[in-house]
Amino acid sequence: MLNKQLFILAHTFGEPSFYHTYRRLVKNQWRSYVELKEEQEKQLRQMITFAYNNIPYYRTLFKELKITPGNIRTIEDLQKLPILTKDVIKQNWQDFKPVNLDSLKYYTRATGGSTGTPFQYRISKQDRFLSGAILYRGWGYAGFELGDKMVILGGSSIVGGAVSNIETRVHEIVRNIKKLSSFDMGESEMQHYTKVLNTFRPKYIQGYASSIYFYAQWLEKNDLSVPKLIGVFTTAEKLFPHMRETIGRVFSCDVFDTYGLNDGGITAFECPEHSGLHIDTERSIMEVVDSQGCQMDVGKGQVIATSLHNYAMPFIRYATGDEVSITDETCNCGRGLKLLDEVIGRSVDVLVTPEGKSVHGWFFLYIFWEHCEGIKEYQVIQKSAEEILIKLIIDEKFNEGQLETIKQIIQSKSAAWDVRYDFVDEIERTEAGKYKFIVNELVGK
Numbered sequence: 018m019l020n021k022q023l024f025i026l027a028h029t030f031g032e033p034s035f036y037h038t039y040r041r042l043v044k045n046q047w048r049s050y051v052e053l054k055e056e057q058e059k060q061l062r063q064m065i066t067f068a069y070n071n072i073p074y075y076r077t078l079f080k081e082l083k084i085t086p087g088n089i090r091t092i093e094d095l096q097k098l099p100i101l102t103k104d105v106i107k108q109n110w111q112d113f114k115p116v117n118l119d120s121l122k123y124y125t126r127a128t129g130g131s132t133g134t135p136f137q138y139r140i141s142k143q144d145r146f147l148s149g150a151i152l153y154r155g156w157g158y159a160g161f162e163l164g165d166k167m168v169i170l171g172g173s174s175i176v177g178g179a180v181s182n183i184e185t186r187v188h189e190i191v192r193n194i195k196k197l198s199s200f201d202m203g204e205s206e207m208q209h210y211t212k213v214l215n216t217f218r219p220k221y222i223q224g225y226a227s228s229i230y231f232y233a234q235w236l237e238k239n240d241l242s243v244p245k246l247i248g249v250f251t252t253a254e255k256l257f258p259h260m261r262e263t264i265g266r267v268f269s270c271d272v273f274d275t276y277g278l279n280d281g282g283i284t285a286f287e288c289p290e291h292s293g294l295h296i297d298t299e300r301s302i303m304e305v306v307d308s309q310g311c312q313m314d315v316g317k318g319q320v321i322a323t324s325l326h327n328y329a330m331p332f333i334r335y336a337t338g339d340e341v342s343i344t345d346e347t348c349n350c351g352r353g354l355k356l357l358d359e360v361i362g363r364s365v366d367v368l369v370t371p372e373g374k375s376v377h378g379w380f381f382l383y384i385f386w387e388h389c390e391g392i393k394e395y396q397v398i399q400k401s402a403e404e405i406l407i408k409l410i411i412d413e414k415f416n417e418g419q420l421e422t423i424k425q426i427i428q429s430k431s432a433a434w435d436v437r438y439d440f441v442d443e444i445e446r447t448e449a450g451k452y453k454f455i456v457n458e459l460v461g462k
Contacts, residue, residue, distance in 0.1 A: 020193045021164035027191035032146035039150040039163070042299060046154065050353040053298040058091050060325040061302060065089045068331045074112035075333065092302055093312065100310050100321060101335045103136050113330060123329035127386035128280050138280050139330040147300050147326055148279065155286030155297070158350075159248040159273045161221060167194045168214060170224030170232065171253070171379075195219065199228035200430070203374035207235050214243040222268070226251035227367055228377055230260040233267035246270040252277060253379070255360055276360050281322025281335050285357050292348040293356030301325055304334070305343045317342045317361065368399045368457055370431035378455030384426050391415025396444050398456045405436045408444055 028035040045053065066086045068075040078098070079085060088097060106113055115121065122142040153163060161167075189195060195217050197210050210232065222229060229249060236243065246268045251260075256274045265272045276285040276294055282301035285294035296303050304321040305313045320339040324332045344358040368376045381397045391414035398406045405427060424436045 020166075021162065023191050024164035024193060028146070028149065032142070035146055035150060038147060039153060042150050042154045043157065045299065046158075046295075046352050046354070048353065050298075050355065053353070054092065057298050057302055057325065061092070061095075061323065062086070062090055064323075064325055064328075064331055065333070067328060068333060071115045071117055071328075072113060072331060073116070074109050075331070077112070092304070095302070095304065095323060095334055096310070096312060098334050100306075101333060103336075106138075107136070115328065115330075118329065121329050126279065127389075128278075136280070138332075139327075140279065141327050141329040144282065144300065144324070144327040144329075148277075148282065148284070151284050151297050151300055152277075155275060155284060155295075156221070156223075156250060156273075158286055158288040158295070159221070159250070159271065161248070164193050165221060166217060166219040167192075168197060168217065168219040168222045168224075169194055170197045170210070170222060170228050171199050197224075199225050199377045200380040201374070202228065202231060202235075202377070203370075203372070206374075207232060211236070211241055211243060218244045220247045221250065222246060223250040223252065225377060225379065226254040226256045226260055226274075229264055231367065231375060233264045237263070237267050243268070248273055250275050274360070276341075276357060278320075278322060278337050278339070281320075281332050281337050282324040282327060283320065283322045283337070288348060288350045288352065290348050290350045292346070292350075293344060293358050294360070295348065295352050295354040296357060298354065299325070305341060313343060315343060315345050368397075368405070368455070369402065369459065371402045371433040372431060374431065376430050380430070381427070381455060384423055388419040388423050390419060392419075394444055394454075396454055396456065398458060400458055402459065403433055403435050405434050406439060407436065408439045408441050410441060410444060 025036050032038075069079055069086045070076075082097070084097060089095065118139075123139045124142070124145060125137060126140055127137045153161065185196065195213055197213065198206075229251060248270050249264055249268055249272045251264070251272065252275045256272070261272045261274075271289060273287040273289075274294060275287065277283065283303050284297045284300065285303075286297075287294050302323040302325065304323070305316075305318040306321050307313055307316075307318050310321075317340060320337040320341055322332055322335045322337050324330075324335075340361040341357050342359040342361060344356050346356060347353065348356060367378060368381075370376060378397070385392060385395055391411050392409055393412055394410040396408040398408065400406050407423075420438060427436050428434055
């Protein structure tokens with residue numbers, strides 16, 4: 018009980034309405050989709066009006082299309098608007114700033130999405146806390162209660178950015194969590210992680226699917242055990258059946274896949290029925306569209322996001338770059354939310370140092386979020402155990418001084434890595450038209 022009270026107090030200190038919002042969200046999961054859609058569309062109309070009145074880009078767009086906010090009243094009406102891409106936002110950056118931005122409380126974040134292309138955005142304080150409340154509700158499908166012990170195995174996107182050791186420790190105490198890095202997974206690190214789990218005895222683990230799978234394999238190979246968990250939450254990447262089976266077997270618990278994009282505000286969570294991922298409705302609208310940009314109720318398509326509360330930077334029909342399969346079936350759990358049948362396009366390679374340490378591909382993604390001036394696209398390729406080749410597409414804003422800094426950060430994982438750069442005009446795409454920003458050519462050799 019004390020852990021729960023401390024957890025709630027910490028969140029309430031940041032946002033007084035947090036617990037009230039959380040309790041409302043918990044009740045919402047049992048409401049019908051028709052009711053939730055009505056609330057979505059009410060909030061959509063408010064966001065469209067705000068964007069038209071306060072965001073120069075959207076005012077210009079609406080005038081060019083000869084429509085007004087009154088023409089966008091339903092989710093179906095969103096198809097009257099073009100799909101928004103990262104390139105469009107970058108090219109019109111100043112026009113995406115609300116005229117009242119100085120009066121808004123917001124944070125600046127960065128993401129690489131599915132492609133790894135560096136992209137900065139703003140997220141309002143209210144929207145950030147709403148995302149936390151939705152996350153806790155989603156974990157609640159597996160039995161999580163506020164204040165339950167949790168180990169988080171991931172990068173800065175899910176364990177937080179660069180903060181002091183004191184701040185990290187306070188954050189861990191009040192939220193009853195332990196943060197472990199998926200960027201350092203050598204023998205000594207995983208031995209340390211095992212000690213942490215046996216001492217801390219968490220009820221749940223959350224982290225990158227590939228990192229938890231890798232750790233589970235290591236535990237099994239070394240015939241080591243950790244306390245039985247209630248559940249494992251995988252995120253950021255595609256969870257393959259063999260990964261789910263191994264993780265569940267090693268940790269003696271059920272495995273729950275999750276899906277989330279902070280820039281677009283989209284989230285979806287699995288329940289114990291494992292019939293798909295329940296798509297949340299309160300923070301955003303998720304469209305799944307075909308190649309022509311038309312909405313789909315069933316089948317494979319691209320994810321388009323419309324944020325409903327991020328007034329610091331509204332994303333309206335934002336192309337996330339992710340591909341999913343959606344179904345019109347309902348879950349036996351009783352929740353009326355629509356279901357993602359499968360998340361298709363979210364996988365990242367893991368690289369290996371000459372010393373045999375595994376380094377998650379997202380480590381490189383975070384480097385280029387921080388050091389991306391003038392870098393339009395990049396691709397990190399492990400050619401051999403010792404050689405890392407980085408392909409770069411640059412523009413006139415490119416700062417060559419970044420290269421040595423990037424090299425030093427990479428070599429902090431292994432001084433034996435030979436880091437080389439190759440400036441190119443084009444990076445080869447996959448058959449689906451995407452490019453992998455992390456490639457391990459050692460796989461299969």
